Amino acid sequence: MQGQLFDGRTARPWSVTIQVENGRVVVRAVEEPSVGLDWPLREVRETLRSDGRYSLSRGDEDARLIVEAEGWRALAGRSHGEIKRRGRGREWALVGGLVGAGLAVAAVVFIGVPMAAGPLARHTPPELEARFGVSMEKQLTVPFRPCKTDTEAAQLLSDLGERLGKAADAPFPIRVRAIRAPFVNAFALPGGTILVTGRLIEEARGPDELAAVLAHEIAHVERRHVMQAAWRAMGAGLLLDAVVGGGSGAGQQLVVLAGGFADHRFSRTLEAEADDRAIQILHAQNISTQGMADFFDRLANRGDDPRLRQAAEWFQTHPDTAGRADKAKRAIRPGQPALSDRDWAVLDRVCRVVDAPKPKSRNAVR
Ligand SMILES: [Zn+2]
Structure with missing residues:
Protein backbone atom coordinates (compact mmCIF):
# COMPACT_ATOMS: atom_id res chain seq x y z
CA MET A 1 0.00 0.00 0.00
CA GLY A 87 -9.56 -4.47 16.48
CA ARG A 88 -8.42 -1.28 18.16
CA GLY A 89 -11.62 0.72 17.97
CA ARG A 90 -11.62 4.24 19.32
CA GLU A 91 -13.08 3.16 22.66
CA TRP A 92 -10.51 0.46 23.15
CA ALA A 93 -7.72 2.82 22.31
CA LEU A 94 -9.12 5.18 24.90
CA VAL A 95 -9.49 2.51 27.57
CA GLY A 96 -6.07 1.09 26.75
CA GLY A 97 -4.58 4.54 26.88
CA LEU A 98 -6.19 5.22 30.24
CA VAL A 99 -4.95 1.97 31.71
CA GLY A 100 -1.47 2.72 30.41
CA ALA A 101 -1.84 6.25 31.62
CA GLY A 102 -2.95 5.01 35.03
CA LEU A 103 0.20 2.97 35.41
CA ALA A 104 2.37 5.89 34.46
CA VAL A 105 0.41 8.11 36.82
CA ALA A 106 1.06 5.66 39.61
CA ALA A 107 4.73 6.03 38.78
CA VAL A 108 4.46 9.81 38.97
CA VAL A 109 2.47 9.92 42.15
CA PHE A 110 3.85 7.06 44.16
CA ILE A 111 7.38 6.59 42.97
CA GLY A 112 7.86 10.25 42.26
CA VAL A 113 9.21 9.93 38.78
CA PRO A 114 8.38 13.17 36.98
CA MET A 115 9.98 11.66 33.91
CA ALA A 116 6.84 9.58 33.46
CA ALA A 117 5.02 12.63 32.09
CA GLY A 118 6.83 12.18 28.76
CA PRO A 119 5.82 8.57 28.07
CA LEU A 120 2.42 9.34 29.55
CA ALA A 121 1.91 12.15 27.04
CA ARG A 122 3.06 10.03 24.10
CA HIS A 123 0.57 7.32 25.05
CA THR A 124 -2.36 9.63 25.72
CA PRO A 125 -4.97 8.83 23.07
CA PRO A 126 -5.47 11.88 20.82
CA GLU A 127 -9.23 11.72 21.54
CA LEU A 128 -8.58 12.20 25.23
CA GLU A 129 -6.13 15.01 24.60
CA ALA A 130 -8.63 16.74 22.30
CA ARG A 131 -11.39 16.52 24.91
CA PHE A 132 -9.11 17.96 27.51
CA GLY A 133 -8.19 20.80 25.16
CA VAL A 134 -11.85 21.67 24.56
CA SER A 135 -12.53 21.76 28.27
CA MET A 136 -9.49 23.91 28.89
CA GLU A 137 -10.33 26.33 26.10
CA LYS A 138 -13.79 26.83 27.61
CA GLN A 139 -12.21 27.76 30.91
CA LEU A 140 -9.55 30.03 29.46
CA THR A 141 -11.87 31.99 27.23
CA VAL A 142 -13.85 33.16 30.24
CA PRO A 143 -11.14 35.51 31.56
CA PHE A 144 -9.59 35.98 28.10
CA ARG A 145 -12.36 36.67 25.64
CA PRO A 146 -11.87 35.38 22.10
CA CYS A 147 -11.54 38.02 19.41
CA LYS A 148 -14.29 37.90 16.79
CA THR A 149 -14.09 34.72 14.73
CA ASP A 150 -16.36 35.59 11.81
CA THR A 151 -14.01 38.15 10.30
CA GLU A 152 -11.61 37.97 7.39
CA ALA A 153 -8.76 38.63 9.82
CA ALA A 154 -9.71 35.61 11.95
CA GLN A 155 -9.92 33.49 8.79
CA LEU A 156 -6.46 34.62 7.65
CA LEU A 157 -5.04 33.75 11.07
CA SER A 158 -6.67 30.35 11.07
CA ASP A 159 -5.50 29.66 7.47
CA LEU A 160 -1.93 30.55 8.37
CA GLY A 161 -2.03 28.09 11.29
CA GLU A 162 -3.53 25.39 9.10
CA ARG A 163 -0.90 25.93 6.42
CA LEU A 164 1.96 25.65 8.92
CA GLY A 165 0.25 22.67 10.52
CA LYS A 166 0.39 20.84 7.19
CA ALA A 167 4.18 20.81 7.37
CA ALA A 168 3.99 19.17 10.80
CA ASP A 169 2.70 15.77 11.74
CA ALA A 170 0.48 16.59 14.68
CA PRO A 171 -2.20 14.02 15.48
CA PHE A 172 -4.77 16.85 15.40
CA PRO A 173 -5.70 19.59 12.97
CA ILE A 174 -4.13 22.88 14.08
CA ARG A 175 -6.61 25.62 15.04
CA VAL A 176 -5.37 29.11 15.80
CA ARG A 177 -7.55 31.67 17.57
CA ALA A 178 -6.86 35.14 18.88
CA ILE A 179 -7.82 36.16 22.39
CA ARG A 180 -7.93 39.46 24.23
CA ALA A 181 -5.38 39.52 27.02
CA PRO A 182 -3.17 42.27 28.39
CA PHE A 183 0.08 40.49 27.60
CA VAL A 184 2.22 39.30 24.70
CA ASN A 185 1.89 35.55 24.58
CA ALA A 186 0.88 32.51 22.59
CA PHE A 187 0.29 29.06 23.92
CA ALA A 188 -0.77 25.71 22.65
CA LEU A 189 -3.56 23.83 24.39
CA PRO A 190 -3.85 20.07 24.39
CA GLY A 191 -5.52 18.87 21.21
CA GLY A 192 -4.01 21.27 18.67
CA THR A 193 -5.63 24.61 19.54
CA ILE A 194 -3.24 27.53 19.75
CA LEU A 195 -4.33 30.73 21.45
CA VAL A 196 -2.45 33.87 20.56
CA THR A 197 -3.06 37.21 22.22
CA GLY A 198 -4.01 40.29 20.25
CA ARG A 199 -1.05 42.00 21.91
CA LEU A 200 1.36 39.48 20.42
CA ILE A 201 -0.06 40.02 16.96
CA GLU A 202 0.33 43.77 17.41
CA GLU A 203 3.87 43.25 18.66
CA ALA A 204 4.84 41.22 15.58
CA ARG A 205 6.20 43.49 12.85
CA GLY A 206 5.25 41.25 9.97
CA PRO A 207 3.63 37.94 9.05
CA ASP A 208 6.92 36.03 9.22
CA GLU A 209 7.32 36.90 12.90
CA LEU A 210 3.84 35.65 13.70
CA ALA A 211 4.44 32.54 11.57
CA ALA A 212 7.60 31.82 13.60
CA VAL A 213 5.70 31.94 16.88
CA LEU A 214 2.93 29.73 15.50
CA ALA A 215 5.42 27.22 14.05
CA HIS A 216 7.09 27.01 17.45
CA GLU A 217 3.78 26.34 19.21
CA ILE A 218 2.78 23.81 16.54
CA ALA A 219 6.05 21.99 17.25
CA HIS A 220 5.05 21.77 20.94
CA VAL A 221 1.73 20.23 19.85
CA GLU A 222 3.29 17.79 17.40
CA ARG A 223 5.81 16.51 19.93
CA ARG A 224 3.09 16.16 22.59
CA HIS A 225 4.96 18.60 24.87
CA VAL A 226 1.66 20.24 25.71
CA MET A 227 0.10 17.08 27.01
CA GLN A 228 3.28 16.33 28.91
CA ALA A 229 3.06 19.67 30.68
CA ALA A 230 -0.62 19.10 31.37
CA TRP A 231 0.04 15.76 33.04
CA ARG A 232 2.82 17.27 35.05
CA ALA A 233 0.90 20.35 36.10
CA MET A 234 -2.41 18.84 36.97
CA GLY A 235 -1.77 15.45 38.34
CA ALA A 236 -3.70 12.62 36.87
CA GLY A 237 -6.61 12.40 39.25
CA LEU A 238 -7.84 15.87 38.56
CA LEU A 239 -7.23 15.57 34.85
CA LEU A 240 -9.22 12.39 34.58
CA ASP A 241 -11.94 13.82 36.77
CA ALA A 242 -12.28 16.86 34.61
CA VAL A 243 -12.24 15.03 31.32
CA VAL A 244 -13.87 11.71 32.00
CA GLY A 245 -16.04 12.44 35.00
CA GLY A 246 -17.18 15.83 33.80
CA GLY A 247 -18.00 16.71 37.43
CA SER A 248 -18.95 20.31 38.09
CA GLY A 249 -16.48 20.81 40.94
CA ALA A 250 -13.50 19.95 38.79
CA GLY A 251 -14.32 22.74 36.37
CA GLN A 252 -13.76 25.41 38.98
CA GLN A 253 -10.45 23.97 40.02
CA LEU A 254 -9.48 23.81 36.40
CA VAL A 255 -9.85 27.58 36.09
CA VAL A 256 -7.24 28.07 38.77
CA LEU A 257 -4.97 25.42 37.33
CA ALA A 258 -5.40 26.66 33.78
CA GLY A 259 -3.92 29.96 34.87
CA GLY A 260 -0.88 28.13 36.18
CA PHE A 261 -0.69 26.01 33.09
CA ALA A 262 -0.85 28.91 30.68
CA ASP A 263 2.38 30.37 31.97
CA HIS A 264 4.18 27.15 32.72
CA ARG A 265 7.61 26.73 31.25
CA PHE A 266 8.79 23.88 29.14
CA SER A 267 12.29 22.67 29.85
CA ARG A 268 15.12 24.14 27.84
CA THR A 269 15.52 20.85 26.02
CA LEU A 270 11.90 20.89 24.89
CA GLU A 271 12.15 24.56 23.90
CA ALA A 272 15.25 23.89 21.81
CA GLU A 273 13.49 20.94 20.20
CA ALA A 274 10.49 23.14 19.37
CA ASP A 275 12.75 25.82 17.86
CA ASP A 276 14.53 23.30 15.66
CA ARG A 277 11.26 21.85 14.51
CA ALA A 278 9.79 25.34 13.93
CA ILE A 279 12.70 26.14 11.61
CA GLN A 280 11.96 22.98 9.60
CA ILE A 281 8.25 23.82 9.45
CA LEU A 282 8.95 27.37 8.23
CA HIS A 283 11.38 26.13 5.60
CA ALA A 284 8.92 23.50 4.42
CA GLN A 285 6.43 26.31 3.80
CA ASN A 286 9.11 28.43 2.12
CA ILE A 287 9.05 31.06 4.87
CA SER A 288 12.34 32.67 5.88
CA THR A 289 13.45 32.35 9.51
CA GLN A 290 14.50 36.01 9.41
CA GLY A 291 11.19 36.80 11.14
CA MET A 292 12.00 34.38 13.94
CA ALA A 293 15.43 35.95 14.41
CA ASP A 294 13.95 39.47 14.43
CA PHE A 295 11.24 38.60 16.93
CA PHE A 296 13.68 36.94 19.34
CA ASP A 297 16.13 39.83 18.89
CA ARG A 298 13.52 42.37 19.81
CA LEU A 299 12.35 40.41 22.84
CA ALA A 300 15.96 39.98 23.95
CA ASN A 301 16.52 43.73 23.82
CA ARG A 302 13.32 44.29 25.72
CA GLY A 303 14.88 42.29 28.52
CA ASP A 304 16.86 45.38 29.53
CA ASP A 305 13.70 47.29 30.28
CA PRO A 306 11.93 45.65 33.22
CA ARG A 307 8.69 47.44 32.49
CA LEU A 308 8.55 46.22 28.92
CA ARG A 309 9.84 42.84 29.91
CA GLN A 310 6.93 42.38 32.23
CA ALA A 311 4.59 42.89 29.33
CA ALA A 312 6.13 40.07 27.33
CA GLU A 313 5.32 36.77 28.93
CA TRP A 314 6.42 34.94 25.83
CA PHE A 315 9.85 36.29 26.60
CA GLN A 316 9.70 35.02 30.16
CA THR A 317 8.49 31.56 29.26
CA HIS A 318 11.00 31.46 26.42
CA PRO A 319 14.36 32.41 27.95
CA ASP A 320 17.72 32.75 26.20
CA THR A 321 16.19 34.70 23.34
CA ALA A 322 19.56 35.99 22.17
CA GLY A 323 20.92 32.48 21.69
CA ARG A 324 17.74 31.45 19.97
CA ALA A 325 17.84 34.44 17.64
CA ASP A 326 21.34 33.32 16.62
CA LYS A 327 20.09 29.85 15.85
CA ALA A 328 17.33 31.24 13.67
CA LYS A 329 19.84 33.52 11.91
CA ARG A 330 22.14 30.61 11.14
CA ALA A 331 19.22 28.82 9.53
CA ILE A 332 18.14 31.76 7.35
CA ARG A 333 17.23 30.90 3.78
CA PRO A 334 15.40 33.20 1.43
CA GLY A 335 11.66 32.61 1.29
CA GLN A 336 8.32 34.13 0.44
CA PRO A 337 6.54 36.35 2.98
CA ALA A 338 4.06 34.26 4.98
CA LEU A 339 1.29 36.67 3.89
CA SER A 340 0.94 39.50 1.39
CA ASP A 341 1.19 43.05 2.75
CA ARG A 342 -2.52 43.46 2.20
CA ASP A 343 -3.47 40.29 4.09
CA TRP A 344 -1.10 41.11 6.94
CA ALA A 345 -2.65 44.56 7.30
CA VAL A 346 -6.02 42.83 7.68
CA LEU A 347 -4.82 40.11 10.06
CA ASP A 348 -2.92 42.59 12.20
CA ARG A 349 -6.27 44.05 13.25
CA VAL A 350 -7.81 40.73 14.24
CA CYS A 351 -8.61 41.86 17.78
CA ARG A 352 -9.43 45.42 16.84
CA VAL A 353 -12.13 44.72 14.26
CA VAL A 354 -14.46 44.84 17.12
CA ASP A 355 -17.41 45.28 19.15
CA ALA A 356 -16.03 46.75 22.36
CA PRO A 357 -13.40 49.51 22.50
CA LYS A 358 -10.15 48.50 24.18
CA PRO A 359 -10.16 49.57 27.85
CA LYS A 360 -7.39 52.08 28.45
CA SER A 361 -6.86 50.98 32.04
CA ARG A 362 -5.19 47.76 30.91
CA ASN A 363 -2.43 49.69 29.24
CA ALA A 364 -2.03 52.01 32.16
CA VAL A 365 -1.21 49.13 34.49
CA ARG A 366 1.84 48.15 32.46
ZN1 LIG B 1 7.92 27.12 23.62
Whole structure:
Protein backbone atom coordinates (compact mmCIF):
# COMPACT_ATOMS: atom_id res chain seq x y z
CA MET A 1 0.00 0.00 0.00
CA GLN A 2 0.94 3.66 -0.25
CA GLY A 3 1.54 6.02 2.61
CA GLN A 4 3.39 9.12 3.73
CA LEU A 5 6.62 9.07 5.66
CA PHE A 6 7.96 11.88 7.84
CA ASP A 7 11.51 10.69 8.41
CA GLY A 8 12.00 12.82 11.56
CA ARG A 9 15.00 14.61 10.07
CA THR A 10 13.45 16.75 7.37
CA ALA A 11 10.03 18.33 7.27
CA ARG A 12 9.13 17.04 3.81
CA PRO A 13 6.76 14.12 3.63
CA TRP A 14 7.92 11.23 1.43
CA SER A 15 5.48 9.20 -0.66
CA VAL A 16 6.24 5.61 0.19
CA THR A 17 5.22 2.06 -0.58
CA ILE A 18 4.56 -0.15 2.44
CA GLN A 19 4.82 -3.91 2.54
CA VAL A 20 4.53 -6.38 5.37
CA GLU A 21 6.87 -9.36 4.96
CA ASN A 22 7.82 -11.98 7.53
CA GLY A 23 6.43 -9.90 10.38
CA ARG A 24 8.34 -6.78 9.31
CA VAL A 25 7.01 -3.51 7.95
CA VAL A 26 9.18 -2.50 5.00
CA VAL A 27 8.85 1.05 3.74
CA ARG A 28 10.53 2.62 0.71
CA ALA A 29 10.26 6.15 -0.64
CA VAL A 30 8.96 6.12 -4.19
CA GLU A 31 11.41 8.72 -5.49
CA GLU A 32 14.38 7.91 -3.27
CA PRO A 33 15.01 4.21 -2.59
CA SER A 34 17.66 5.02 0.03
CA VAL A 35 14.93 6.53 2.22
CA GLY A 36 12.87 3.98 4.10
CA LEU A 37 12.17 1.98 7.21
CA ASP A 38 12.24 -1.60 8.35
CA TRP A 39 10.27 -2.09 11.56
CA PRO A 40 9.17 -5.29 13.32
CA LEU A 41 5.38 -5.26 13.00
CA ARG A 42 4.82 -6.11 16.66
CA GLU A 43 6.75 -2.99 17.74
CA VAL A 44 4.71 -0.63 15.61
CA ARG A 45 2.54 1.72 17.63
CA GLU A 46 -0.70 2.89 16.04
CA THR A 47 -2.28 6.24 16.87
CA LEU A 48 -5.64 7.01 15.34
CA ARG A 49 -5.65 10.58 14.04
CA SER A 50 -8.68 12.82 13.97
CA ASP A 51 -8.77 12.49 10.16
CA GLY A 52 -9.33 8.74 10.51
CA ARG A 53 -5.84 7.76 9.34
CA TYR A 54 -3.23 6.09 11.51
CA SER A 55 0.06 7.59 12.52
CA LEU A 56 2.52 4.73 12.97
CA SER A 57 5.66 4.99 15.07
CA ARG A 58 8.14 2.84 16.89
CA GLY A 59 9.67 3.35 20.35
CA ASP A 60 11.26 6.76 20.71
CA GLU A 61 12.06 7.11 17.01
CA ASP A 62 11.00 10.40 15.43
CA ALA A 63 9.85 8.89 12.15
CA ARG A 64 6.09 8.82 11.52
CA LEU A 65 4.26 6.84 8.90
CA ILE A 66 0.79 8.03 7.91
CA VAL A 67 -1.53 5.40 6.45
CA GLU A 68 -5.17 4.92 5.53
CA ALA A 69 -6.83 2.97 8.33
CA GLU A 70 -8.58 0.33 6.24
CA GLY A 71 -5.62 -0.47 4.03
CA TRP A 72 -3.34 -0.67 7.03
CA ARG A 73 -5.66 -2.94 9.00
CA ALA A 74 -5.93 -5.28 6.03
CA LEU A 75 -2.19 -5.26 5.44
CA ALA A 76 -1.17 -5.66 9.08
CA GLY A 77 -3.98 -8.10 9.86
CA ARG A 78 -3.14 -10.47 7.03
CA SER A 79 0.23 -11.36 8.38
CA HIS A 80 -0.29 -10.51 12.01
CA GLY A 81 -3.49 -11.99 13.42
CA GLU A 82 -3.12 -10.42 16.82
CA ILE A 83 -3.48 -6.85 15.68
CA LYS A 84 -6.56 -7.73 13.69
CA ARG A 85 -8.19 -9.57 16.59
CA ARG A 86 -7.65 -6.64 18.91
CA GLY A 87 -9.56 -4.47 16.48
CA ARG A 88 -8.42 -1.28 18.16
CA GLY A 89 -11.62 0.72 17.97
CA ARG A 90 -11.62 4.24 19.32
CA GLU A 91 -13.08 3.16 22.66
CA TRP A 92 -10.51 0.46 23.15
CA ALA A 93 -7.72 2.82 22.31
CA LEU A 94 -9.12 5.18 24.90
CA VAL A 95 -9.49 2.51 27.57
CA GLY A 96 -6.07 1.09 26.75
CA GLY A 97 -4.58 4.54 26.88
CA LEU A 98 -6.19 5.22 30.24
CA VAL A 99 -4.95 1.97 31.71
CA GLY A 100 -1.47 2.72 30.41
CA ALA A 101 -1.84 6.25 31.62
CA GLY A 102 -2.95 5.01 35.03
CA LEU A 103 0.20 2.97 35.41
CA ALA A 104 2.37 5.89 34.46
CA VAL A 105 0.41 8.11 36.82
CA ALA A 106 1.06 5.66 39.61
CA ALA A 107 4.73 6.03 38.78
CA VAL A 108 4.46 9.81 38.97
CA VAL A 109 2.47 9.92 42.15
CA PHE A 110 3.85 7.06 44.16
CA ILE A 111 7.38 6.59 42.97
CA GLY A 112 7.86 10.25 42.26
CA VAL A 113 9.21 9.93 38.78
CA PRO A 114 8.38 13.17 36.98
CA MET A 115 9.98 11.66 33.91
CA ALA A 116 6.84 9.58 33.46
CA ALA A 117 5.02 12.63 32.09
CA GLY A 118 6.83 12.18 28.76
CA PRO A 119 5.82 8.57 28.07
CA LEU A 120 2.42 9.34 29.55
CA ALA A 121 1.91 12.15 27.04
CA ARG A 122 3.06 10.03 24.10
CA HIS A 123 0.57 7.32 25.05
CA THR A 124 -2.36 9.63 25.72
CA PRO A 125 -4.97 8.83 23.07
CA PRO A 126 -5.47 11.88 20.82
CA GLU A 127 -9.23 11.72 21.54
CA LEU A 128 -8.58 12.20 25.23
CA GLU A 129 -6.13 15.01 24.60
CA ALA A 130 -8.63 16.74 22.30
CA ARG A 131 -11.39 16.52 24.91
CA PHE A 132 -9.11 17.96 27.51
CA GLY A 133 -8.19 20.80 25.16
CA VAL A 134 -11.85 21.67 24.56
CA SER A 135 -12.53 21.76 28.27
CA MET A 136 -9.49 23.91 28.89
CA GLU A 137 -10.33 26.33 26.10
CA LYS A 138 -13.79 26.83 27.61
CA GLN A 139 -12.21 27.76 30.91
CA LEU A 140 -9.55 30.03 29.46
CA THR A 141 -11.87 31.99 27.23
CA VAL A 142 -13.85 33.16 30.24
CA PRO A 143 -11.14 35.51 31.56
CA PHE A 144 -9.59 35.98 28.10
CA ARG A 145 -12.36 36.67 25.64
CA PRO A 146 -11.87 35.38 22.10
CA CYS A 147 -11.54 38.02 19.41
CA LYS A 148 -14.29 37.90 16.79
CA THR A 149 -14.09 34.72 14.73
CA ASP A 150 -16.36 35.59 11.81
CA THR A 151 -14.01 38.15 10.30
CA GLU A 152 -11.61 37.97 7.39
CA ALA A 153 -8.76 38.63 9.82
CA ALA A 154 -9.71 35.61 11.95
CA GLN A 155 -9.92 33.49 8.79
CA LEU A 156 -6.46 34.62 7.65
CA LEU A 157 -5.04 33.75 11.07
CA SER A 158 -6.67 30.35 11.07
CA ASP A 159 -5.50 29.66 7.47
CA LEU A 160 -1.93 30.55 8.37
CA GLY A 161 -2.03 28.09 11.29
CA GLU A 162 -3.53 25.39 9.10
CA ARG A 163 -0.90 25.93 6.42
CA LEU A 164 1.96 25.65 8.92
CA GLY A 165 0.25 22.67 10.52
CA LYS A 166 0.39 20.84 7.19
CA ALA A 167 4.18 20.81 7.37
CA ALA A 168 3.99 19.17 10.80
CA ASP A 169 2.70 15.77 11.74
CA ALA A 170 0.48 16.59 14.68
CA PRO A 171 -2.20 14.02 15.48
CA PHE A 172 -4.77 16.85 15.40
CA PRO A 173 -5.70 19.59 12.97
CA ILE A 174 -4.13 22.88 14.08
CA ARG A 175 -6.61 25.62 15.04
CA VAL A 176 -5.37 29.11 15.80
CA ARG A 177 -7.55 31.67 17.57
CA ALA A 178 -6.86 35.14 18.88
CA ILE A 179 -7.82 36.16 22.39
CA ARG A 180 -7.93 39.46 24.23
CA ALA A 181 -5.38 39.52 27.02
CA PRO A 182 -3.17 42.27 28.39
CA PHE A 183 0.08 40.49 27.60
CA VAL A 184 2.22 39.30 24.70
CA ASN A 185 1.89 35.55 24.58
CA ALA A 186 0.88 32.51 22.59
CA PHE A 187 0.29 29.06 23.92
CA ALA A 188 -0.77 25.71 22.65
CA LEU A 189 -3.56 23.83 24.39
CA PRO A 190 -3.85 20.07 24.39
CA GLY A 191 -5.52 18.87 21.21
CA GLY A 192 -4.01 21.27 18.67
CA THR A 193 -5.63 24.61 19.54
CA ILE A 194 -3.24 27.53 19.75
CA LEU A 195 -4.33 30.73 21.45
CA VAL A 196 -2.45 33.87 20.56
CA THR A 197 -3.06 37.21 22.22
CA GLY A 198 -4.01 40.29 20.25
CA ARG A 199 -1.05 42.00 21.91
CA LEU A 200 1.36 39.48 20.42
CA ILE A 201 -0.06 40.02 16.96
CA GLU A 202 0.33 43.77 17.41
CA GLU A 203 3.87 43.25 18.66
CA ALA A 204 4.84 41.22 15.58
CA ARG A 205 6.20 43.49 12.85
CA GLY A 206 5.25 41.25 9.97
CA PRO A 207 3.63 37.94 9.05
CA ASP A 208 6.92 36.03 9.22
CA GLU A 209 7.32 36.90 12.90
CA LEU A 210 3.84 35.65 13.70
CA ALA A 211 4.44 32.54 11.57
CA ALA A 212 7.60 31.82 13.60
CA VAL A 213 5.70 31.94 16.88
CA LEU A 214 2.93 29.73 15.50
CA ALA A 215 5.42 27.22 14.05
CA HIS A 216 7.09 27.01 17.45
CA GLU A 217 3.78 26.34 19.21
CA ILE A 218 2.78 23.81 16.54
CA ALA A 219 6.05 21.99 17.25
CA HIS A 220 5.05 21.77 20.94
CA VAL A 221 1.73 20.23 19.85
CA GLU A 222 3.29 17.79 17.40
CA ARG A 223 5.81 16.51 19.93
CA ARG A 224 3.09 16.16 22.59
CA HIS A 225 4.96 18.60 24.87
CA VAL A 226 1.66 20.24 25.71
CA MET A 227 0.10 17.08 27.01
CA GLN A 228 3.28 16.33 28.91
CA ALA A 229 3.06 19.67 30.68
CA ALA A 230 -0.62 19.10 31.37
CA TRP A 231 0.04 15.76 33.04
CA ARG A 232 2.82 17.27 35.05
CA ALA A 233 0.90 20.35 36.10
CA MET A 234 -2.41 18.84 36.97
CA GLY A 235 -1.77 15.45 38.34
CA ALA A 236 -3.70 12.62 36.87
CA GLY A 237 -6.61 12.40 39.25
CA LEU A 238 -7.84 15.87 38.56
CA LEU A 239 -7.23 15.57 34.85
CA LEU A 240 -9.22 12.39 34.58
CA ASP A 241 -11.94 13.82 36.77
CA ALA A 242 -12.28 16.86 34.61
CA VAL A 243 -12.24 15.03 31.32
CA VAL A 244 -13.87 11.71 32.00
CA GLY A 245 -16.04 12.44 35.00
CA GLY A 246 -17.18 15.83 33.80
CA GLY A 247 -18.00 16.71 37.43
CA SER A 248 -18.95 20.31 38.09
CA GLY A 249 -16.48 20.81 40.94
CA ALA A 250 -13.50 19.95 38.79
CA GLY A 251 -14.32 22.74 36.37
CA GLN A 252 -13.76 25.41 38.98
CA GLN A 253 -10.45 23.97 40.02
CA LEU A 254 -9.48 23.81 36.40
CA VAL A 255 -9.85 27.58 36.09
CA VAL A 256 -7.24 28.07 38.77
CA LEU A 257 -4.97 25.42 37.33
CA ALA A 258 -5.40 26.66 33.78
CA GLY A 259 -3.92 29.96 34.87
CA GLY A 260 -0.88 28.13 36.18
CA PHE A 261 -0.69 26.01 33.09
CA ALA A 262 -0.85 28.91 30.68
CA ASP A 263 2.38 30.37 31.97
CA HIS A 264 4.18 27.15 32.72
CA ARG A 265 7.61 26.73 31.25
CA PHE A 266 8.79 23.88 29.14
CA SER A 267 12.29 22.67 29.85
CA ARG A 268 15.12 24.14 27.84
CA THR A 269 15.52 20.85 26.02
CA LEU A 270 11.90 20.89 24.89
CA GLU A 271 12.15 24.56 23.90
CA ALA A 272 15.25 23.89 21.81
CA GLU A 273 13.49 20.94 20.20
CA ALA A 274 10.49 23.14 19.37
CA ASP A 275 12.75 25.82 17.86
CA ASP A 276 14.53 23.30 15.66
CA ARG A 277 11.26 21.85 14.51
CA ALA A 278 9.79 25.34 13.93
CA ILE A 279 12.70 26.14 11.61
CA GLN A 280 11.96 22.98 9.60
CA ILE A 281 8.25 23.82 9.45
CA LEU A 282 8.95 27.37 8.23
CA HIS A 283 11.38 26.13 5.60
CA ALA A 284 8.92 23.50 4.42
CA GLN A 285 6.43 26.31 3.80
CA ASN A 286 9.11 28.43 2.12
CA ILE A 287 9.05 31.06 4.87
CA SER A 288 12.34 32.67 5.88
CA THR A 289 13.45 32.35 9.51
CA GLN A 290 14.50 36.01 9.41
CA GLY A 291 11.19 36.80 11.14
CA MET A 292 12.00 34.38 13.94
CA ALA A 293 15.43 35.95 14.41
CA ASP A 294 13.95 39.47 14.43
CA PHE A 295 11.24 38.60 16.93
CA PHE A 296 13.68 36.94 19.34
CA ASP A 297 16.13 39.83 18.89
CA ARG A 298 13.52 42.37 19.81
CA LEU A 299 12.35 40.41 22.84
CA ALA A 300 15.96 39.98 23.95
CA ASN A 301 16.52 43.73 23.82
CA ARG A 302 13.32 44.29 25.72
CA GLY A 303 14.88 42.29 28.52
CA ASP A 304 16.86 45.38 29.53
CA ASP A 305 13.70 47.29 30.28
CA PRO A 306 11.93 45.65 33.22
CA ARG A 307 8.69 47.44 32.49
CA LEU A 308 8.55 46.22 28.92
CA ARG A 309 9.84 42.84 29.91
CA GLN A 310 6.93 42.38 32.23
CA ALA A 311 4.59 42.89 29.33
CA ALA A 312 6.13 40.07 27.33
CA GLU A 313 5.32 36.77 28.93
CA TRP A 314 6.42 34.94 25.83
CA PHE A 315 9.85 36.29 26.60
CA GLN A 316 9.70 35.02 30.16
CA THR A 317 8.49 31.56 29.26
CA HIS A 318 11.00 31.46 26.42
CA PRO A 319 14.36 32.41 27.95
CA ASP A 320 17.72 32.75 26.20
CA THR A 321 16.19 34.70 23.34
CA ALA A 322 19.56 35.99 22.17
CA GLY A 323 20.92 32.48 21.69
CA ARG A 324 17.74 31.45 19.97
CA ALA A 325 17.84 34.44 17.64
CA ASP A 326 21.34 33.32 16.62
CA LYS A 327 20.09 29.85 15.85
CA ALA A 328 17.33 31.24 13.67
CA LYS A 329 19.84 33.52 11.91
CA ARG A 330 22.14 30.61 11.14
CA ALA A 331 19.22 28.82 9.53
CA ILE A 332 18.14 31.76 7.35
CA ARG A 333 17.23 30.90 3.78
CA PRO A 334 15.40 33.20 1.43
CA GLY A 335 11.66 32.61 1.29
CA GLN A 336 8.32 34.13 0.44
CA PRO A 337 6.54 36.35 2.98
CA ALA A 338 4.06 34.26 4.98
CA LEU A 339 1.29 36.67 3.89
CA SER A 340 0.94 39.50 1.39
CA ASP A 341 1.19 43.05 2.75
CA ARG A 342 -2.52 43.46 2.20
CA ASP A 343 -3.47 40.29 4.09
CA TRP A 344 -1.10 41.11 6.94
CA ALA A 345 -2.65 44.56 7.30
CA VAL A 346 -6.02 42.83 7.68
CA LEU A 347 -4.82 40.11 10.06
CA ASP A 348 -2.92 42.59 12.20
CA ARG A 349 -6.27 44.05 13.25
CA VAL A 350 -7.81 40.73 14.24
CA CYS A 351 -8.61 41.86 17.78
CA ARG A 352 -9.43 45.42 16.84
CA VAL A 353 -12.13 44.72 14.26
CA VAL A 354 -14.46 44.84 17.12
CA ASP A 355 -17.41 45.28 19.15
CA ALA A 356 -16.03 46.75 22.36
CA PRO A 357 -13.40 49.51 22.50
CA LYS A 358 -10.15 48.50 24.18
CA PRO A 359 -10.16 49.57 27.85
CA LYS A 360 -7.39 52.08 28.45
CA SER A 361 -6.86 50.98 32.04
CA ARG A 362 -5.19 47.76 30.91
CA ASN A 363 -2.43 49.69 29.24
CA ALA A 364 -2.03 52.01 32.16
CA VAL A 365 -1.21 49.13 34.49
CA ARG A 366 1.84 48.15 32.46
ZN1 LIG B 1 7.92 27.12 23.62
